[in-house]
Structure formats: C-alpha cells, structure tokens
Amino acid sequence: MTTSLVKSSVKSLSLIVQASNRGDRLDRFLIKHLPEKSRAKIQELITHGFVLLNQNLTKPSYRLKGSEKIQILLKNSPSTTIKAEAIPLDIIYEDKDIAVVNKEAGMVVHHGAGVKSGTLVNALLYQLQHLSSAGGNDRPGIVHRLDKQTSGLMVIARNDFSHHHLSRQFQSRKVVKRYKALVHGIVRNESGTIENPIGRDRIRRTKMSTRAKISRNAHTAYRVLERFSGLTLLEVHLKTGRTHQIRVHLSSIKHPVVGDTLYGAPSKFNFSNFNFNSFSPTRNFLHSSFLSFCHPKNLKILTFSSALPEELEYLLKCLRK
Secondary structure, eight states: OOOEEEETTTHHHHHHEEEEGGTTTTHHHHHHHOTSSSSHHHHHHTTOEEEEETTTTOTOOOOSSSOOEEEEEOOOOHHHHHOOOOOOOOOEOOSSSSEEEEETTTTSSBBBTOOSSSHHHHHHHHHTTTOOHHHHHHTBBBBOOOOOEEEEEEESSHHHHHHHHHHHHHTTTEEEEEEEEEEEEEOOOSEEEEEEEEEEOOOOOOOOEOSSSSEOOOOEEEEEEESSSSEEEEEEEEOOOOTTHHHHHHHHHHHOOOTTTGOOOOSSSSOOOGOOOOOOOOSSSSSEEEEEEETTTOOOOOEEEOOOHHHHHHHHEEEEE
C-alpha cells in the first residue's frame, strides 16, 4: 500500500501513514511527501508545533508505527523582496540547471538577522536571475552554505528539480567537500578523524559545541599538508555538514583555525620566528578548495577546485621563508 496525501485546505495538509512506513523517522517520511521543503525546514515545522501526530505535538525523530494521521499546518510565507545587487561574483561554472561560485570571505550567504543586503543571494539574483525557490523566499538557489569568513566553492541550484536532487546528494553524503585550514599548534598525526557530535552551545547560542545537550552526529577527517613553527596546514574532508563543523571540531582537539577567535584562536599571533611582526588576521584561514557532485540532469560527476585566495597564499609564503 502507498501513503495517501489528502489536501484538506489551503492552509493544512493531512497524511495517513500506511503499514509499509512503519519504523520510518517522521522527518524523513515527510521529505518524501513534501519534496519542495528541505529537511531542515521540515524539522523546524515539527519542532515549532506545525506538525501534529494524531492531534499531538511530536519530534522529528519519532518512529512511525503505521496508521497515524499527520496534520501539517502550513504557515503563509512572509512576502519578501530581495533586491538584485551588482556585486562582483566569481562564477566558475554555469549552465541552465546549476552554477558553481567561488565565494569570497566576508560575504554572508543569505539574508538573516540584521543582514538585508550585500549577500551572495543579492549578487546571484543580479548575475543569474533564474534560481530555485525550494529553499525558501530568502534563500533562492541556496542548497548549502559557507560561513561568512570562509571562502571557496559553493554549488547553486537554478531550478527546483536541481535543488531537490542536490539536497538529496548532500543528505546521503555523496557530495565530496574538502577544505584547507591553517590551525594553531603542531598536529602530530599525519591524518585523523573527529567524530564528536555537535549541537547549539548552551550559553552562547550563536556558537556550536561538542558538549551540547542536544547534538547531531558529525564526522570530519583531516590530513597534514605542511607544518610550521606553532602552526599546521591541513586538508579537511567534511563528511557531514553541521553548522561551523570544521571550526568546532578542530577547536575541540585544541587546534583552532587561525583567525577564528569565536572558537579559541588568539586575536593576535606572534610571528617573530618568521621575521615579521605580530599578525592580526581579518578572516578565518579556512577555504573550500574542492567540490565534487553529480549533475542533476545529465548525472555526470563534476569536479571543481579552487586555489587559496591571495591573502592566504601570501601568509603561507611568508611562513615558508
């Protein structure tokens, strides 16, 4: 038997769970029947009480037993108008379905608290015009994110079909993402993995932590590329995509990213051993340098790489001297 979907009104949807769905997580079950919404959006709806299970509140991880009635209360999305802005953007690949951009450090990906202009989305609307809407009104085209002070490669969806296809690749961990990071301290092992779960910090809600009460599994792998006096250059392979994951994980093993004062890096670092004065970085030394995924339409594997930005390469050059 298949799950039946009944539209009860413009503002409400009802789902009847069939026996074949017994054991499925509620959030994953809803993804299959509401493909226009991301998993994060579905979890948000459940957590904030817009999903009722047999008229009761529930949680995203609830395991279905079969025969339940699920009611989804759909909020009317606020009308927002995002302006296209003529902001320079490094687009390294583009077709009618996707684009790959090389984001610069200091650029916020999309609108948020206190940020209404100058974002990657504003630039994309000017450069590309046609973008997916599946991620929400404020996030056209955005399938995944990079932190404000992290530079490098991002894939952009230009239609909803591509958005859903790429989202499933990220969720199933089929997208390969590698970063370069300069960290404090000497990393002794040539390679390693960090698998500490990550959740919202209990005190500072803008931070993430490996000691949170509510956390999700996270997996980061790394290998040493180069060692300096008191610093190590790493290649980092991101196997899950939690907020601030690389920064939190590297800080948890006492090797914070250079420039990342939020997670323990000093605001100044004494470079006297390298014959130049104390250095105050204006960004994190973290760069998305490699991205590989399957094209949503032709299913070919696409691979992209990005060299370190000039300011990061210059710092390495100074260290090598």
